[in-house]
Amino acid sequence: MSLSTVWTEVDLEAPGRQVGFIRVEHSVHRSAYGTIALPFAVFANGSGPTILLMAGSHGDEYEGQLALTRLIRTLDVSRIRGRILVLPAANQPAVKAGRRTSPLDNGNLNRSFGDRFADTPTGQIAAFITEELLARCDVFLDLHSGGSSLDHIPCSYADLGTDRSMAQRTFAALEAMNAPLSWAQAGCPEGPVAGRAAVRKxxxxxxxxxxxxGRLDHGALDVAERCIYRLLDHLDILEMEEKWRADIRTRFVFNSQEHFIYAPQEGVFEPLARLGETVEAGQLAGYLHRPELPMDPPVEIRFKAEGTVAVIRSMGRSEQGDCLFQLLGETRREEILEMMESMP
Ligand SMILES: [Zn+2]
Structure with a gap:
């Protein structure tokens, strides 16, 4: 029998409710045969699809972590049909540190799903998620937020993938989640993000x-839970509770490079737009100030496109190249349906 460096005592194929850990070997001075213990739960009952629910890929994004730990404590396995895999603190060292990246190896889990997996704790976690968890899944829901440096308007997101049938099924699931903003991107992500591993599998x-x-927002937690439970209902895994049933108005949005505004120089960032505000191309977005050079006038920041303000940098002091704003452009449902029709 071979010994793996990442394993779980949870039986992925057994019925019922199991809560345990995925263990990643981590040999250090104070613990030669030590492990990192990633909390992991499996709920399985009857036949139905398998979904992976994941949060804590970035340790300083809290709404998903709370929604999934609450789900682990409260979900009655006899009510489900299918299998739910739950990873509420995917990069556990980052989660414990309340940081985007792991203090063990500086690893950013959601940039670790490239063509080869790094031989680091974070790389090994990405490899296990891809080869052991996603390989068993029909659906993957990965919960994020803006993290410590960005305020993000609550929105759902979908990678529509590269073929029409998957795109149409994915878009139907995105619509069922019924978040206030529904963001769909066609194709396979180019960066080494978890979505790329999912699309390829x-x-x-x-x-x-x-x-x-870097804080918990109750309104955003509510949107996260709405998306989780409406998705489980849409997949016929778990009937949703009454409180999630009423449809709300959703706007369909997309993203392109001109929606991002980066700091042209260092300074103290003064945003003038608010999250959710609709802005025009050329509109004044904010200033960068340099108190260390008081005679220098502040540098004006202007939007390059029209759109809804989805992201605002939440930290004052900024360096050249930091993302200060991200907009989302509005599109119509019919345009997305038409685009999917033209896919192979
Ligand atoms: Zn994130």
Missing amino acids: RVMHLSGEFGGG
Whole structure:
């Protein structure tokens, strides 16, 4: 029998409710045979699809972590049909530190899903999620927020993938989640993010940004739970409670490079727009000030496109190249349906 460096005592194929850990070998001075213990739960009952619910890929994004720990404590396995895998603190060292990246290796879990997995704790976690968890899944919901440096308007997100049938099924799931903003991107992500691993494994990839600024927001937590439970209902895994049933108005949005505004120089960032505000191309977005050079006038920041303000940098002092704003452009449902029709 071979010994793996990442394993779980949870039986992925057994019925019922199991709560345990995924263990990642981590040999250090104070613990030669030590492990990192990632909390992991499996709920399985009857036949139905398998979904992976994941949060804590970034340790300073809290709404998803809370929604999933609450789900682990309260979900009655006899009510489900299918299998729910739950990873509420995916990069556990980052979660414990309340940081975006792991203090063990500076690893950013959601940038660790490239063509090869790094031989680091974070890389090994990404490899296990891809080869052991996603390989068993039909659907993957990965919960994010803006983290410590960004405030993010609550929205759901979907990678529509590269073929029409998967795109149509993914878009139907995104619509069912019924977040206030529904953000769909066509194709396979180019960066080494979890969505790329999912699209390549032909697993439906859904995600969302729920809050940010390194704090917990109750309104955003509500949107995260709404997305989780409406998705489980849509997949016929778990009937949703009455409180999630009423549809709300959703706007369909997309993203392109001109929606991002980066700091042209260092300074103290003074934003003038608010989250959710609709802005025009050329509109004054904010200033960068340099109190260390008081005679220098502040530098004006202007939007390059029209759109809804989805992201605002939440930290004052900024360096050249920091993302200060991200907009989302509005699109119509019919345009997305038409675009999917033209896919192979
Ligand atoms: Zn994140």
